[in-house]
Amino acid sequence: MPDTVNRQILLVEKPAGKLGREHFKLVEGRMPEPKDGEALLHVRYISLDAANRAWMHGATYRSAVEANTVMAGGGIAEVVSSKAPGLKPGDIVFGDTGWQDYAAVPAKHLSKMPRLEPMTHLLSVYGIAGLTAYFGLLDVGKPRTGETVVVSAAAGSVGSIVGQIAKIKGCRVVGIAGGKDKCHWLTSELGFDTAVDYKDGATFKALRAAAPKGIDVYFDNVGGDILEACIAQMNLNGRIACCGAISQYDGVPSAHGPRGVPGLIVVKRLTMQGFIVMDYMDRRDAALADLQSWVASGKLKVQEDVINGIENTPQALIGLLAGENRGKRMVKV
Amino acid sequence: MPDTVNRQILLVEKPAGKLGREHFKLVEGRMPEPKDGEALLHVRYISLDAANRAWMHGATYRSAVEANTVMAGGGIAEVVSSKAPGLKPGDIVFGDTGWQDYAAVPAKHLSKMPRLEPMTHLLSVYGIAGLTAYFGLLDVGKPRTGETVVVSAAAGSVGSIVGQIAKIKGCRVVGIAGGKDKCHWLTSELGFDTAVDYKDGATFKALRAAAPKGIDVYFDNVGGDILEACIAQMNLNGRIACCGAISQYDGVPSAHGPRGVPGLIVVKRLTMQGFIVMDYMDRRDAALADLQSWVASGKLKVQEDVINGIENTPQALIGLLAGENRGKRMVKV
Numbered sequence: 001m002p003d004t005v006n007r008q009i010l011l012v013e014k015p016a017g018k019l020g021r022e023h024f025k026l027v028e029g030r031m032p033e034p035k036d037g038e039a040l041l042h043v044r045y046i047s048l049d050a051a052n053r054a055w056m057h058g059a060t061y062r063s064a065v066e067a068n069t070v071m072a073g074g075g076i077a078e079v080v081s082s083k084a085p086g087l088k089p090g091d092i093v094f095g096d097t098g099w100q101d102y103a104a105v106p107a108k109h110l111s112k113m114p115r116l117e118p119m120t121h122l123l124s125v126y127g128i129a130g131l132t133a134y135f136g137l138l139d140v141g142k143p144r145t146g147e148t149v150v151v152s153a154a155a156g157s158v159g160s161i162v163g164q165i166a167k168i169k170g171c172r173v174v175g176i177a178g179g180k181d182k183c184h185w186l187t188s189e190l191g192f193d194t195a196v197d198y199k200d201g202a203t204f205k206a207l208r209a210a211a212p213k214g215i216d217v218y219f220d221n222v223g224g225d226i227l228e229a230c231i232a233q234m235n236l237n238g239r240i241a242c243c244g245a246i247s248q249y250d251g252v253p254s255a256h257g258p259r260g261v262p263g264l265i266v267v268k269r270l271t272m273q274g275f276i277v278m279d280y281m282d283r284r285d286a287a288l289a290d291l292q293s294w295v296a297s298g299k300l301k302v303q304e305d306v307i308n309g310i311e312n313t314p315q316a317l318i319g320l321l322a323g324e325n326r327g328k329r330m331v332k333v
Numbered sequence: 334m335p336d337t338v339n340r341q342i343l344l345v346e347k348p349a350g351k352l353g354r355e356h357f358k359l360v361e362g363r364m365p366e367p368k369d370g371e372a373l374l375h376v377r378y379i380s381l382d383a384a385n386r387a388w389m390h391g392a393t394y395r396s397a398v399e400a401n402t403v404m405a406g407g408g409i410a411e412v413v414s415s416k417a418p419g420l421k422p423g424d425i426v427f428g429d430t431g432w433q434d435y436a437a438v439p440a441k442h443l444s445k446m447p448r449l450e451p452m453t454h455l456l457s458v459y460g461i462a463g464l465t466a467y468f469g470l471l472d473v474g475k476p477r478t479g480e481t482v483v484v485s486a487a488a489g490s491v492g493s494i495v496g497q498i499a500k501i502k503g504c505r506v507v508g509i510a511g512g513k514d515k516c517h518w519l520t521s522e523l524g525f526d527t528a529v530d531y532k533d534g535a536t537f538k539a540l541r542a543a544a545p546k547g548i549d550v551y552f553d554n555v556g557g558d559i560l561e562a563c564i565a566q567m568n569l570n571g572r573i574a575c576c577g578a579i580s581q582y583d584g585v586p587s588a589h590g591p592r593g594v595p596g597l598i599v600v601k602r603l604t605m606q607g608f609i610v611m612d613y614m615d616r617r618d619a620a621l622a623d624l625q626s627w628v629a630s631g632k633l634k635v636q637e638d639v640i641n642g643i644e645n646t647p648q649a650l651i652g653l654l655a656g657e658n659r660g661k662r663m664v665k666v
Contacts, residue, residue: 060600223595242595253596256589262556262575263586265607267393272605274598 004031007310009099011071014056017251019321024071024314032104039087040104041077043097045306046313047123048320048329049074049157050221053249061276062096070098071313075333076113076122077103087112094122099313101333118304124157124328125291125302128277132243133161134287135280137219138169140241140273145170147216148235150207152226153246154195155182157328162219163192164300171217174210176203176226178323185326190301204229214238222247228258234270242274250321303327337364340643342432344404347389350584352654357404357647365437372420373437374410376430378639379646380456381653381662382407382490383554386582394609395429403431404646408666409446409455410436420445427455432646434666457490457661458624458635461610465576466494467620468613470552471502473574473606478503480549481568483540485559486579487528488515490661495552496525497633504550507543509536509559511656518659523634537562547571555580561591567603575607583654636660 006029015023034040052073055065065072075097079087084107087093095110097103113122124130136158143149149166153159154175163186166173175186175195183195196206207215207229214235220227223245234240248254264270280287294300305325307316313331320329339362348356367373385406388398398405408430412420417440420426428443430436446455457463469491476482482499486492487508496519499506508519508528516528529539540548540562547568553560556578567573581587597603613620627633638658640649646664653662 220595227595228590240595242598244599245596248596255592257561257591257594259588259590261590261594262553262560262573262605262607263578263581265575265605266577266609267607269607269609269612270605271607272595272598272603274595274600274602274604276599276602279602 006031006100006102008070008101009310009313011056011065011067011069013067014065019053019056019250019318021314021318026311029100031102034081034083034104037084037108038104038106039082039084039093039110040080040102041093041095041097042080043075043077043101043103043333045076045120045123046097046099046310046331046333047074047076047128048313048316048325048331049128050244050246050249050321052317053321054244057249057253061278070100072096073099074123074128076119076127082107092119092122094127099310101310120304120306120328120330121302123330124304125161125295125300126288127328129157129328130161130291131280131284131287132277133158133165134291135277135283136241136243136275137162137165137217139280140275141217141219141239143169143171143217146172148172148174148211148213149217149219150174150176150211150215150230151219151221152176152230153221153244153323154186154192155326156221157325158243159219159221160186160190160303160327161300164190165294166217167191168294168299172211172213174207174215176207176222182326198226204232207233217241219243220245224248224254224258228260231258231260231264231270234264234268237269238271240270240272242272246321305329307331339364339433339435341403341434342643342646343402344389344398344400346400347398352386352389352583352651354647354651359644362433364435367414367416367437370417370441371437371439372415372417372424372426372443373413373435374426374428374430375413376408376410376434376436376666378409378453378456379430379432379643379664379666380407380409380461381646381649381658381664382461383577383579383582383654385650386654387577390582390586394611403433405429406432407456407461409452409460415440425452425455427460432643434643453637453639453661453663454635456663457637458494458628458633459621460661462490462661463494463624464613464617464620465610466491466498467624468610468616469574469576469608470495470498470550472613473608474550474552474572476502476504476550479505481505481507481544481546482550482552483507483509483544483548483563484552484554485509485563486554486577486656487519487525488659489554490658491576492552492554493519493523493636493660494633497523498627499550500524501627501632505544507540507548509540509555515659531559537565540566550574552576553578557581557587557591561593564591564593564597564603567597567601570602571604573603573605575605579654638662640664
């Protein structure tokens with residue numbers, strides 16, 4: 001029998017400005033009892049995502065997280081017991097478990113995952129991050145061989161995969177990331193053609209030098225000034241895949257959008273398209289088959305950043321928002 | 334033989350702020366001689382378009398207009414003489430004739446038009462305006478029966494046709510226009526379901542009342558605050574057809590784009606797509622066939638605003654930028 005103590009991290013207050021450790025509290029609750037249709041889960045890995053922070057602003061593609069509740073978040077978990085058909089003890093699932101040891105979750109909100117090693121890959125390349133990169137780049141960005149693809153937050157969980165898939169598709173790939181080390185890693189380890197360090201200042205000029213023929217596809221994880229710089233350098237009929245706006249999440253969002261909207265959108269016939277990976281789940285198996293073959297052949301390198309201990313989850317998110325991770329960050333519970 | 338005097342309107346200076354009559358000058362030049370490959374044209378109708386003003390800011394989808402040259406602009410003209418195969422005296426053509434009586438233009442930059450009455454329809458419903466409305470709404474906006482379509486500058490040349498096509502396609506149609514009279518005209522004459530007067534203030538609230546189920550397709554002619562209000566009220570998977578940004582043309586363009594970009598684009602999976610009608614010209618005949626059948630059956634009403642005398646062209650453009658026209662404005666030379 002599992003321990004009946006359930007460590008939980010509560011969001012005690014919604015941050016008005018920057019997120020800090022004071023906004024969270026570790027408490028010990030009781031192990032929940034699954035109701036009919038639910039499974040009792042033992043959480044193994046908690047996914048850290050910039051979206052965790054965005055949920056604190058209000059309803060997005062999910063309802064807002066509320067103060068004094070267990071912090072929401074995706075996780076990989078093992079079924080302990082089940083009152084739902086189709087799930088049995090030992091099954092591995094992905095779902096919004098929240099930041100806690102144990103959760104009782106309706107089976108209809110869970111995705112059954114294959115047992116594979118390392119299990120962490122279910123949160124990185126074969127999880128939301130990998131699928132977001134895959135569908136966002138290929139279905140929304142629609143890169144063609146020889147085109148220039150730019151991706152921001154390029155050293156992050158999604159960006160690092162976007163850039164590698166774009167290379168597999170024969171594109172010239174420019175990554176935008178914060179810091180020399182990350183930039184060096186993108187080009188030396190992941191095969192990006194070049195990288196722009198946005199912390200170096202003069203991002204617009206550096207981008208111009210990195211993409212001298214202009215940008216055909218921009219995979220936007222950040223919004224804000226970097227989006228503005230990219231819009232100005234897009235080629236005719238360019239596509240912008242709008243995946244997220246990390247620059248706007250931690251603090252007070254900008255009161256304005258990027259210059260050039262809609263003027264440059266019209267003149268250059270650009271398409272800006274937002275997407276959510278959930279909308280593509282009917283094609284998940286085909287995407288996973290591609291991702292698995294690229295990983296097996298060594299064309300796609302998987303970078304993970306695993307932090308130990310549920311008590312470190314708040315700091316792991318705060319650090320992720322500050323850009324300290326490389327690849328997919330998660331907490332081993 | 335035609336008169337050999339060629340009245341021309343020069344742009345004497347690019348406006349720093351609002352466009353005024355002082356930026357133009359009427360001069361008498363000489364009738365040009367066509368070179369090989371060119372046709373000598375007698376201009377019959379000059380098209381007035383908000384884009385005329387946008388060209389003064391710099392290169393767009395065409396090169397910028399320059400000071401002390403004949404003001405650029407589209408027109409319907411009759412071929413006087415031709416040194417180009419495929420064009421003969423008496424042919425009717427559309428092209429960038431500029432604001433003048435006579436122009437010598439390379440045949441490859443001209444579109445041969447059918448002889449039909451009234452000839453003015455070649456600039457309105459069967460011209461750039463009608464085709465822009467047709468392709469922008471149907472190919473970019475992709476409205477489905479029962480959806481809510483909002484169009485700004487709804488009493489203008491493009492907007493008035495967009496709204497009527499959307500009605501033909503079974504949509505609920507909301508027009509945004511300036512002034513009670515225009516709004517009344519949209520609903521009583523053109524069949525729009527409702528209209529919002531942006532000069533009334535409180536556009537956001539009025540739009541909410543006019544589109545209580547949210548907006549599925551927004552055909553944007555204006556950019557700026559109205560685009561921002563629409564983005565905030567778009568439904569999931571909504572489409573914004575970016576046709577122009579009239580609000581930004583006459584004066585100093587806004588230093589920022591609309592709030593909600595890219596945040597709401599992501600969360601609501603919106604698509605914002607810019608387009609230029611020239612990109613669709615391979616399907617012009619099919620579009621014209623539809624437009625002609627709708628006009629013939631009375632489903633599509635054509636509104637034109639014809640001003641007499643080339644000397645009135647500057648004031649006609651200044652007035653158009655101030656929103657005084659209803660339907661397609663043009664000058665009879």
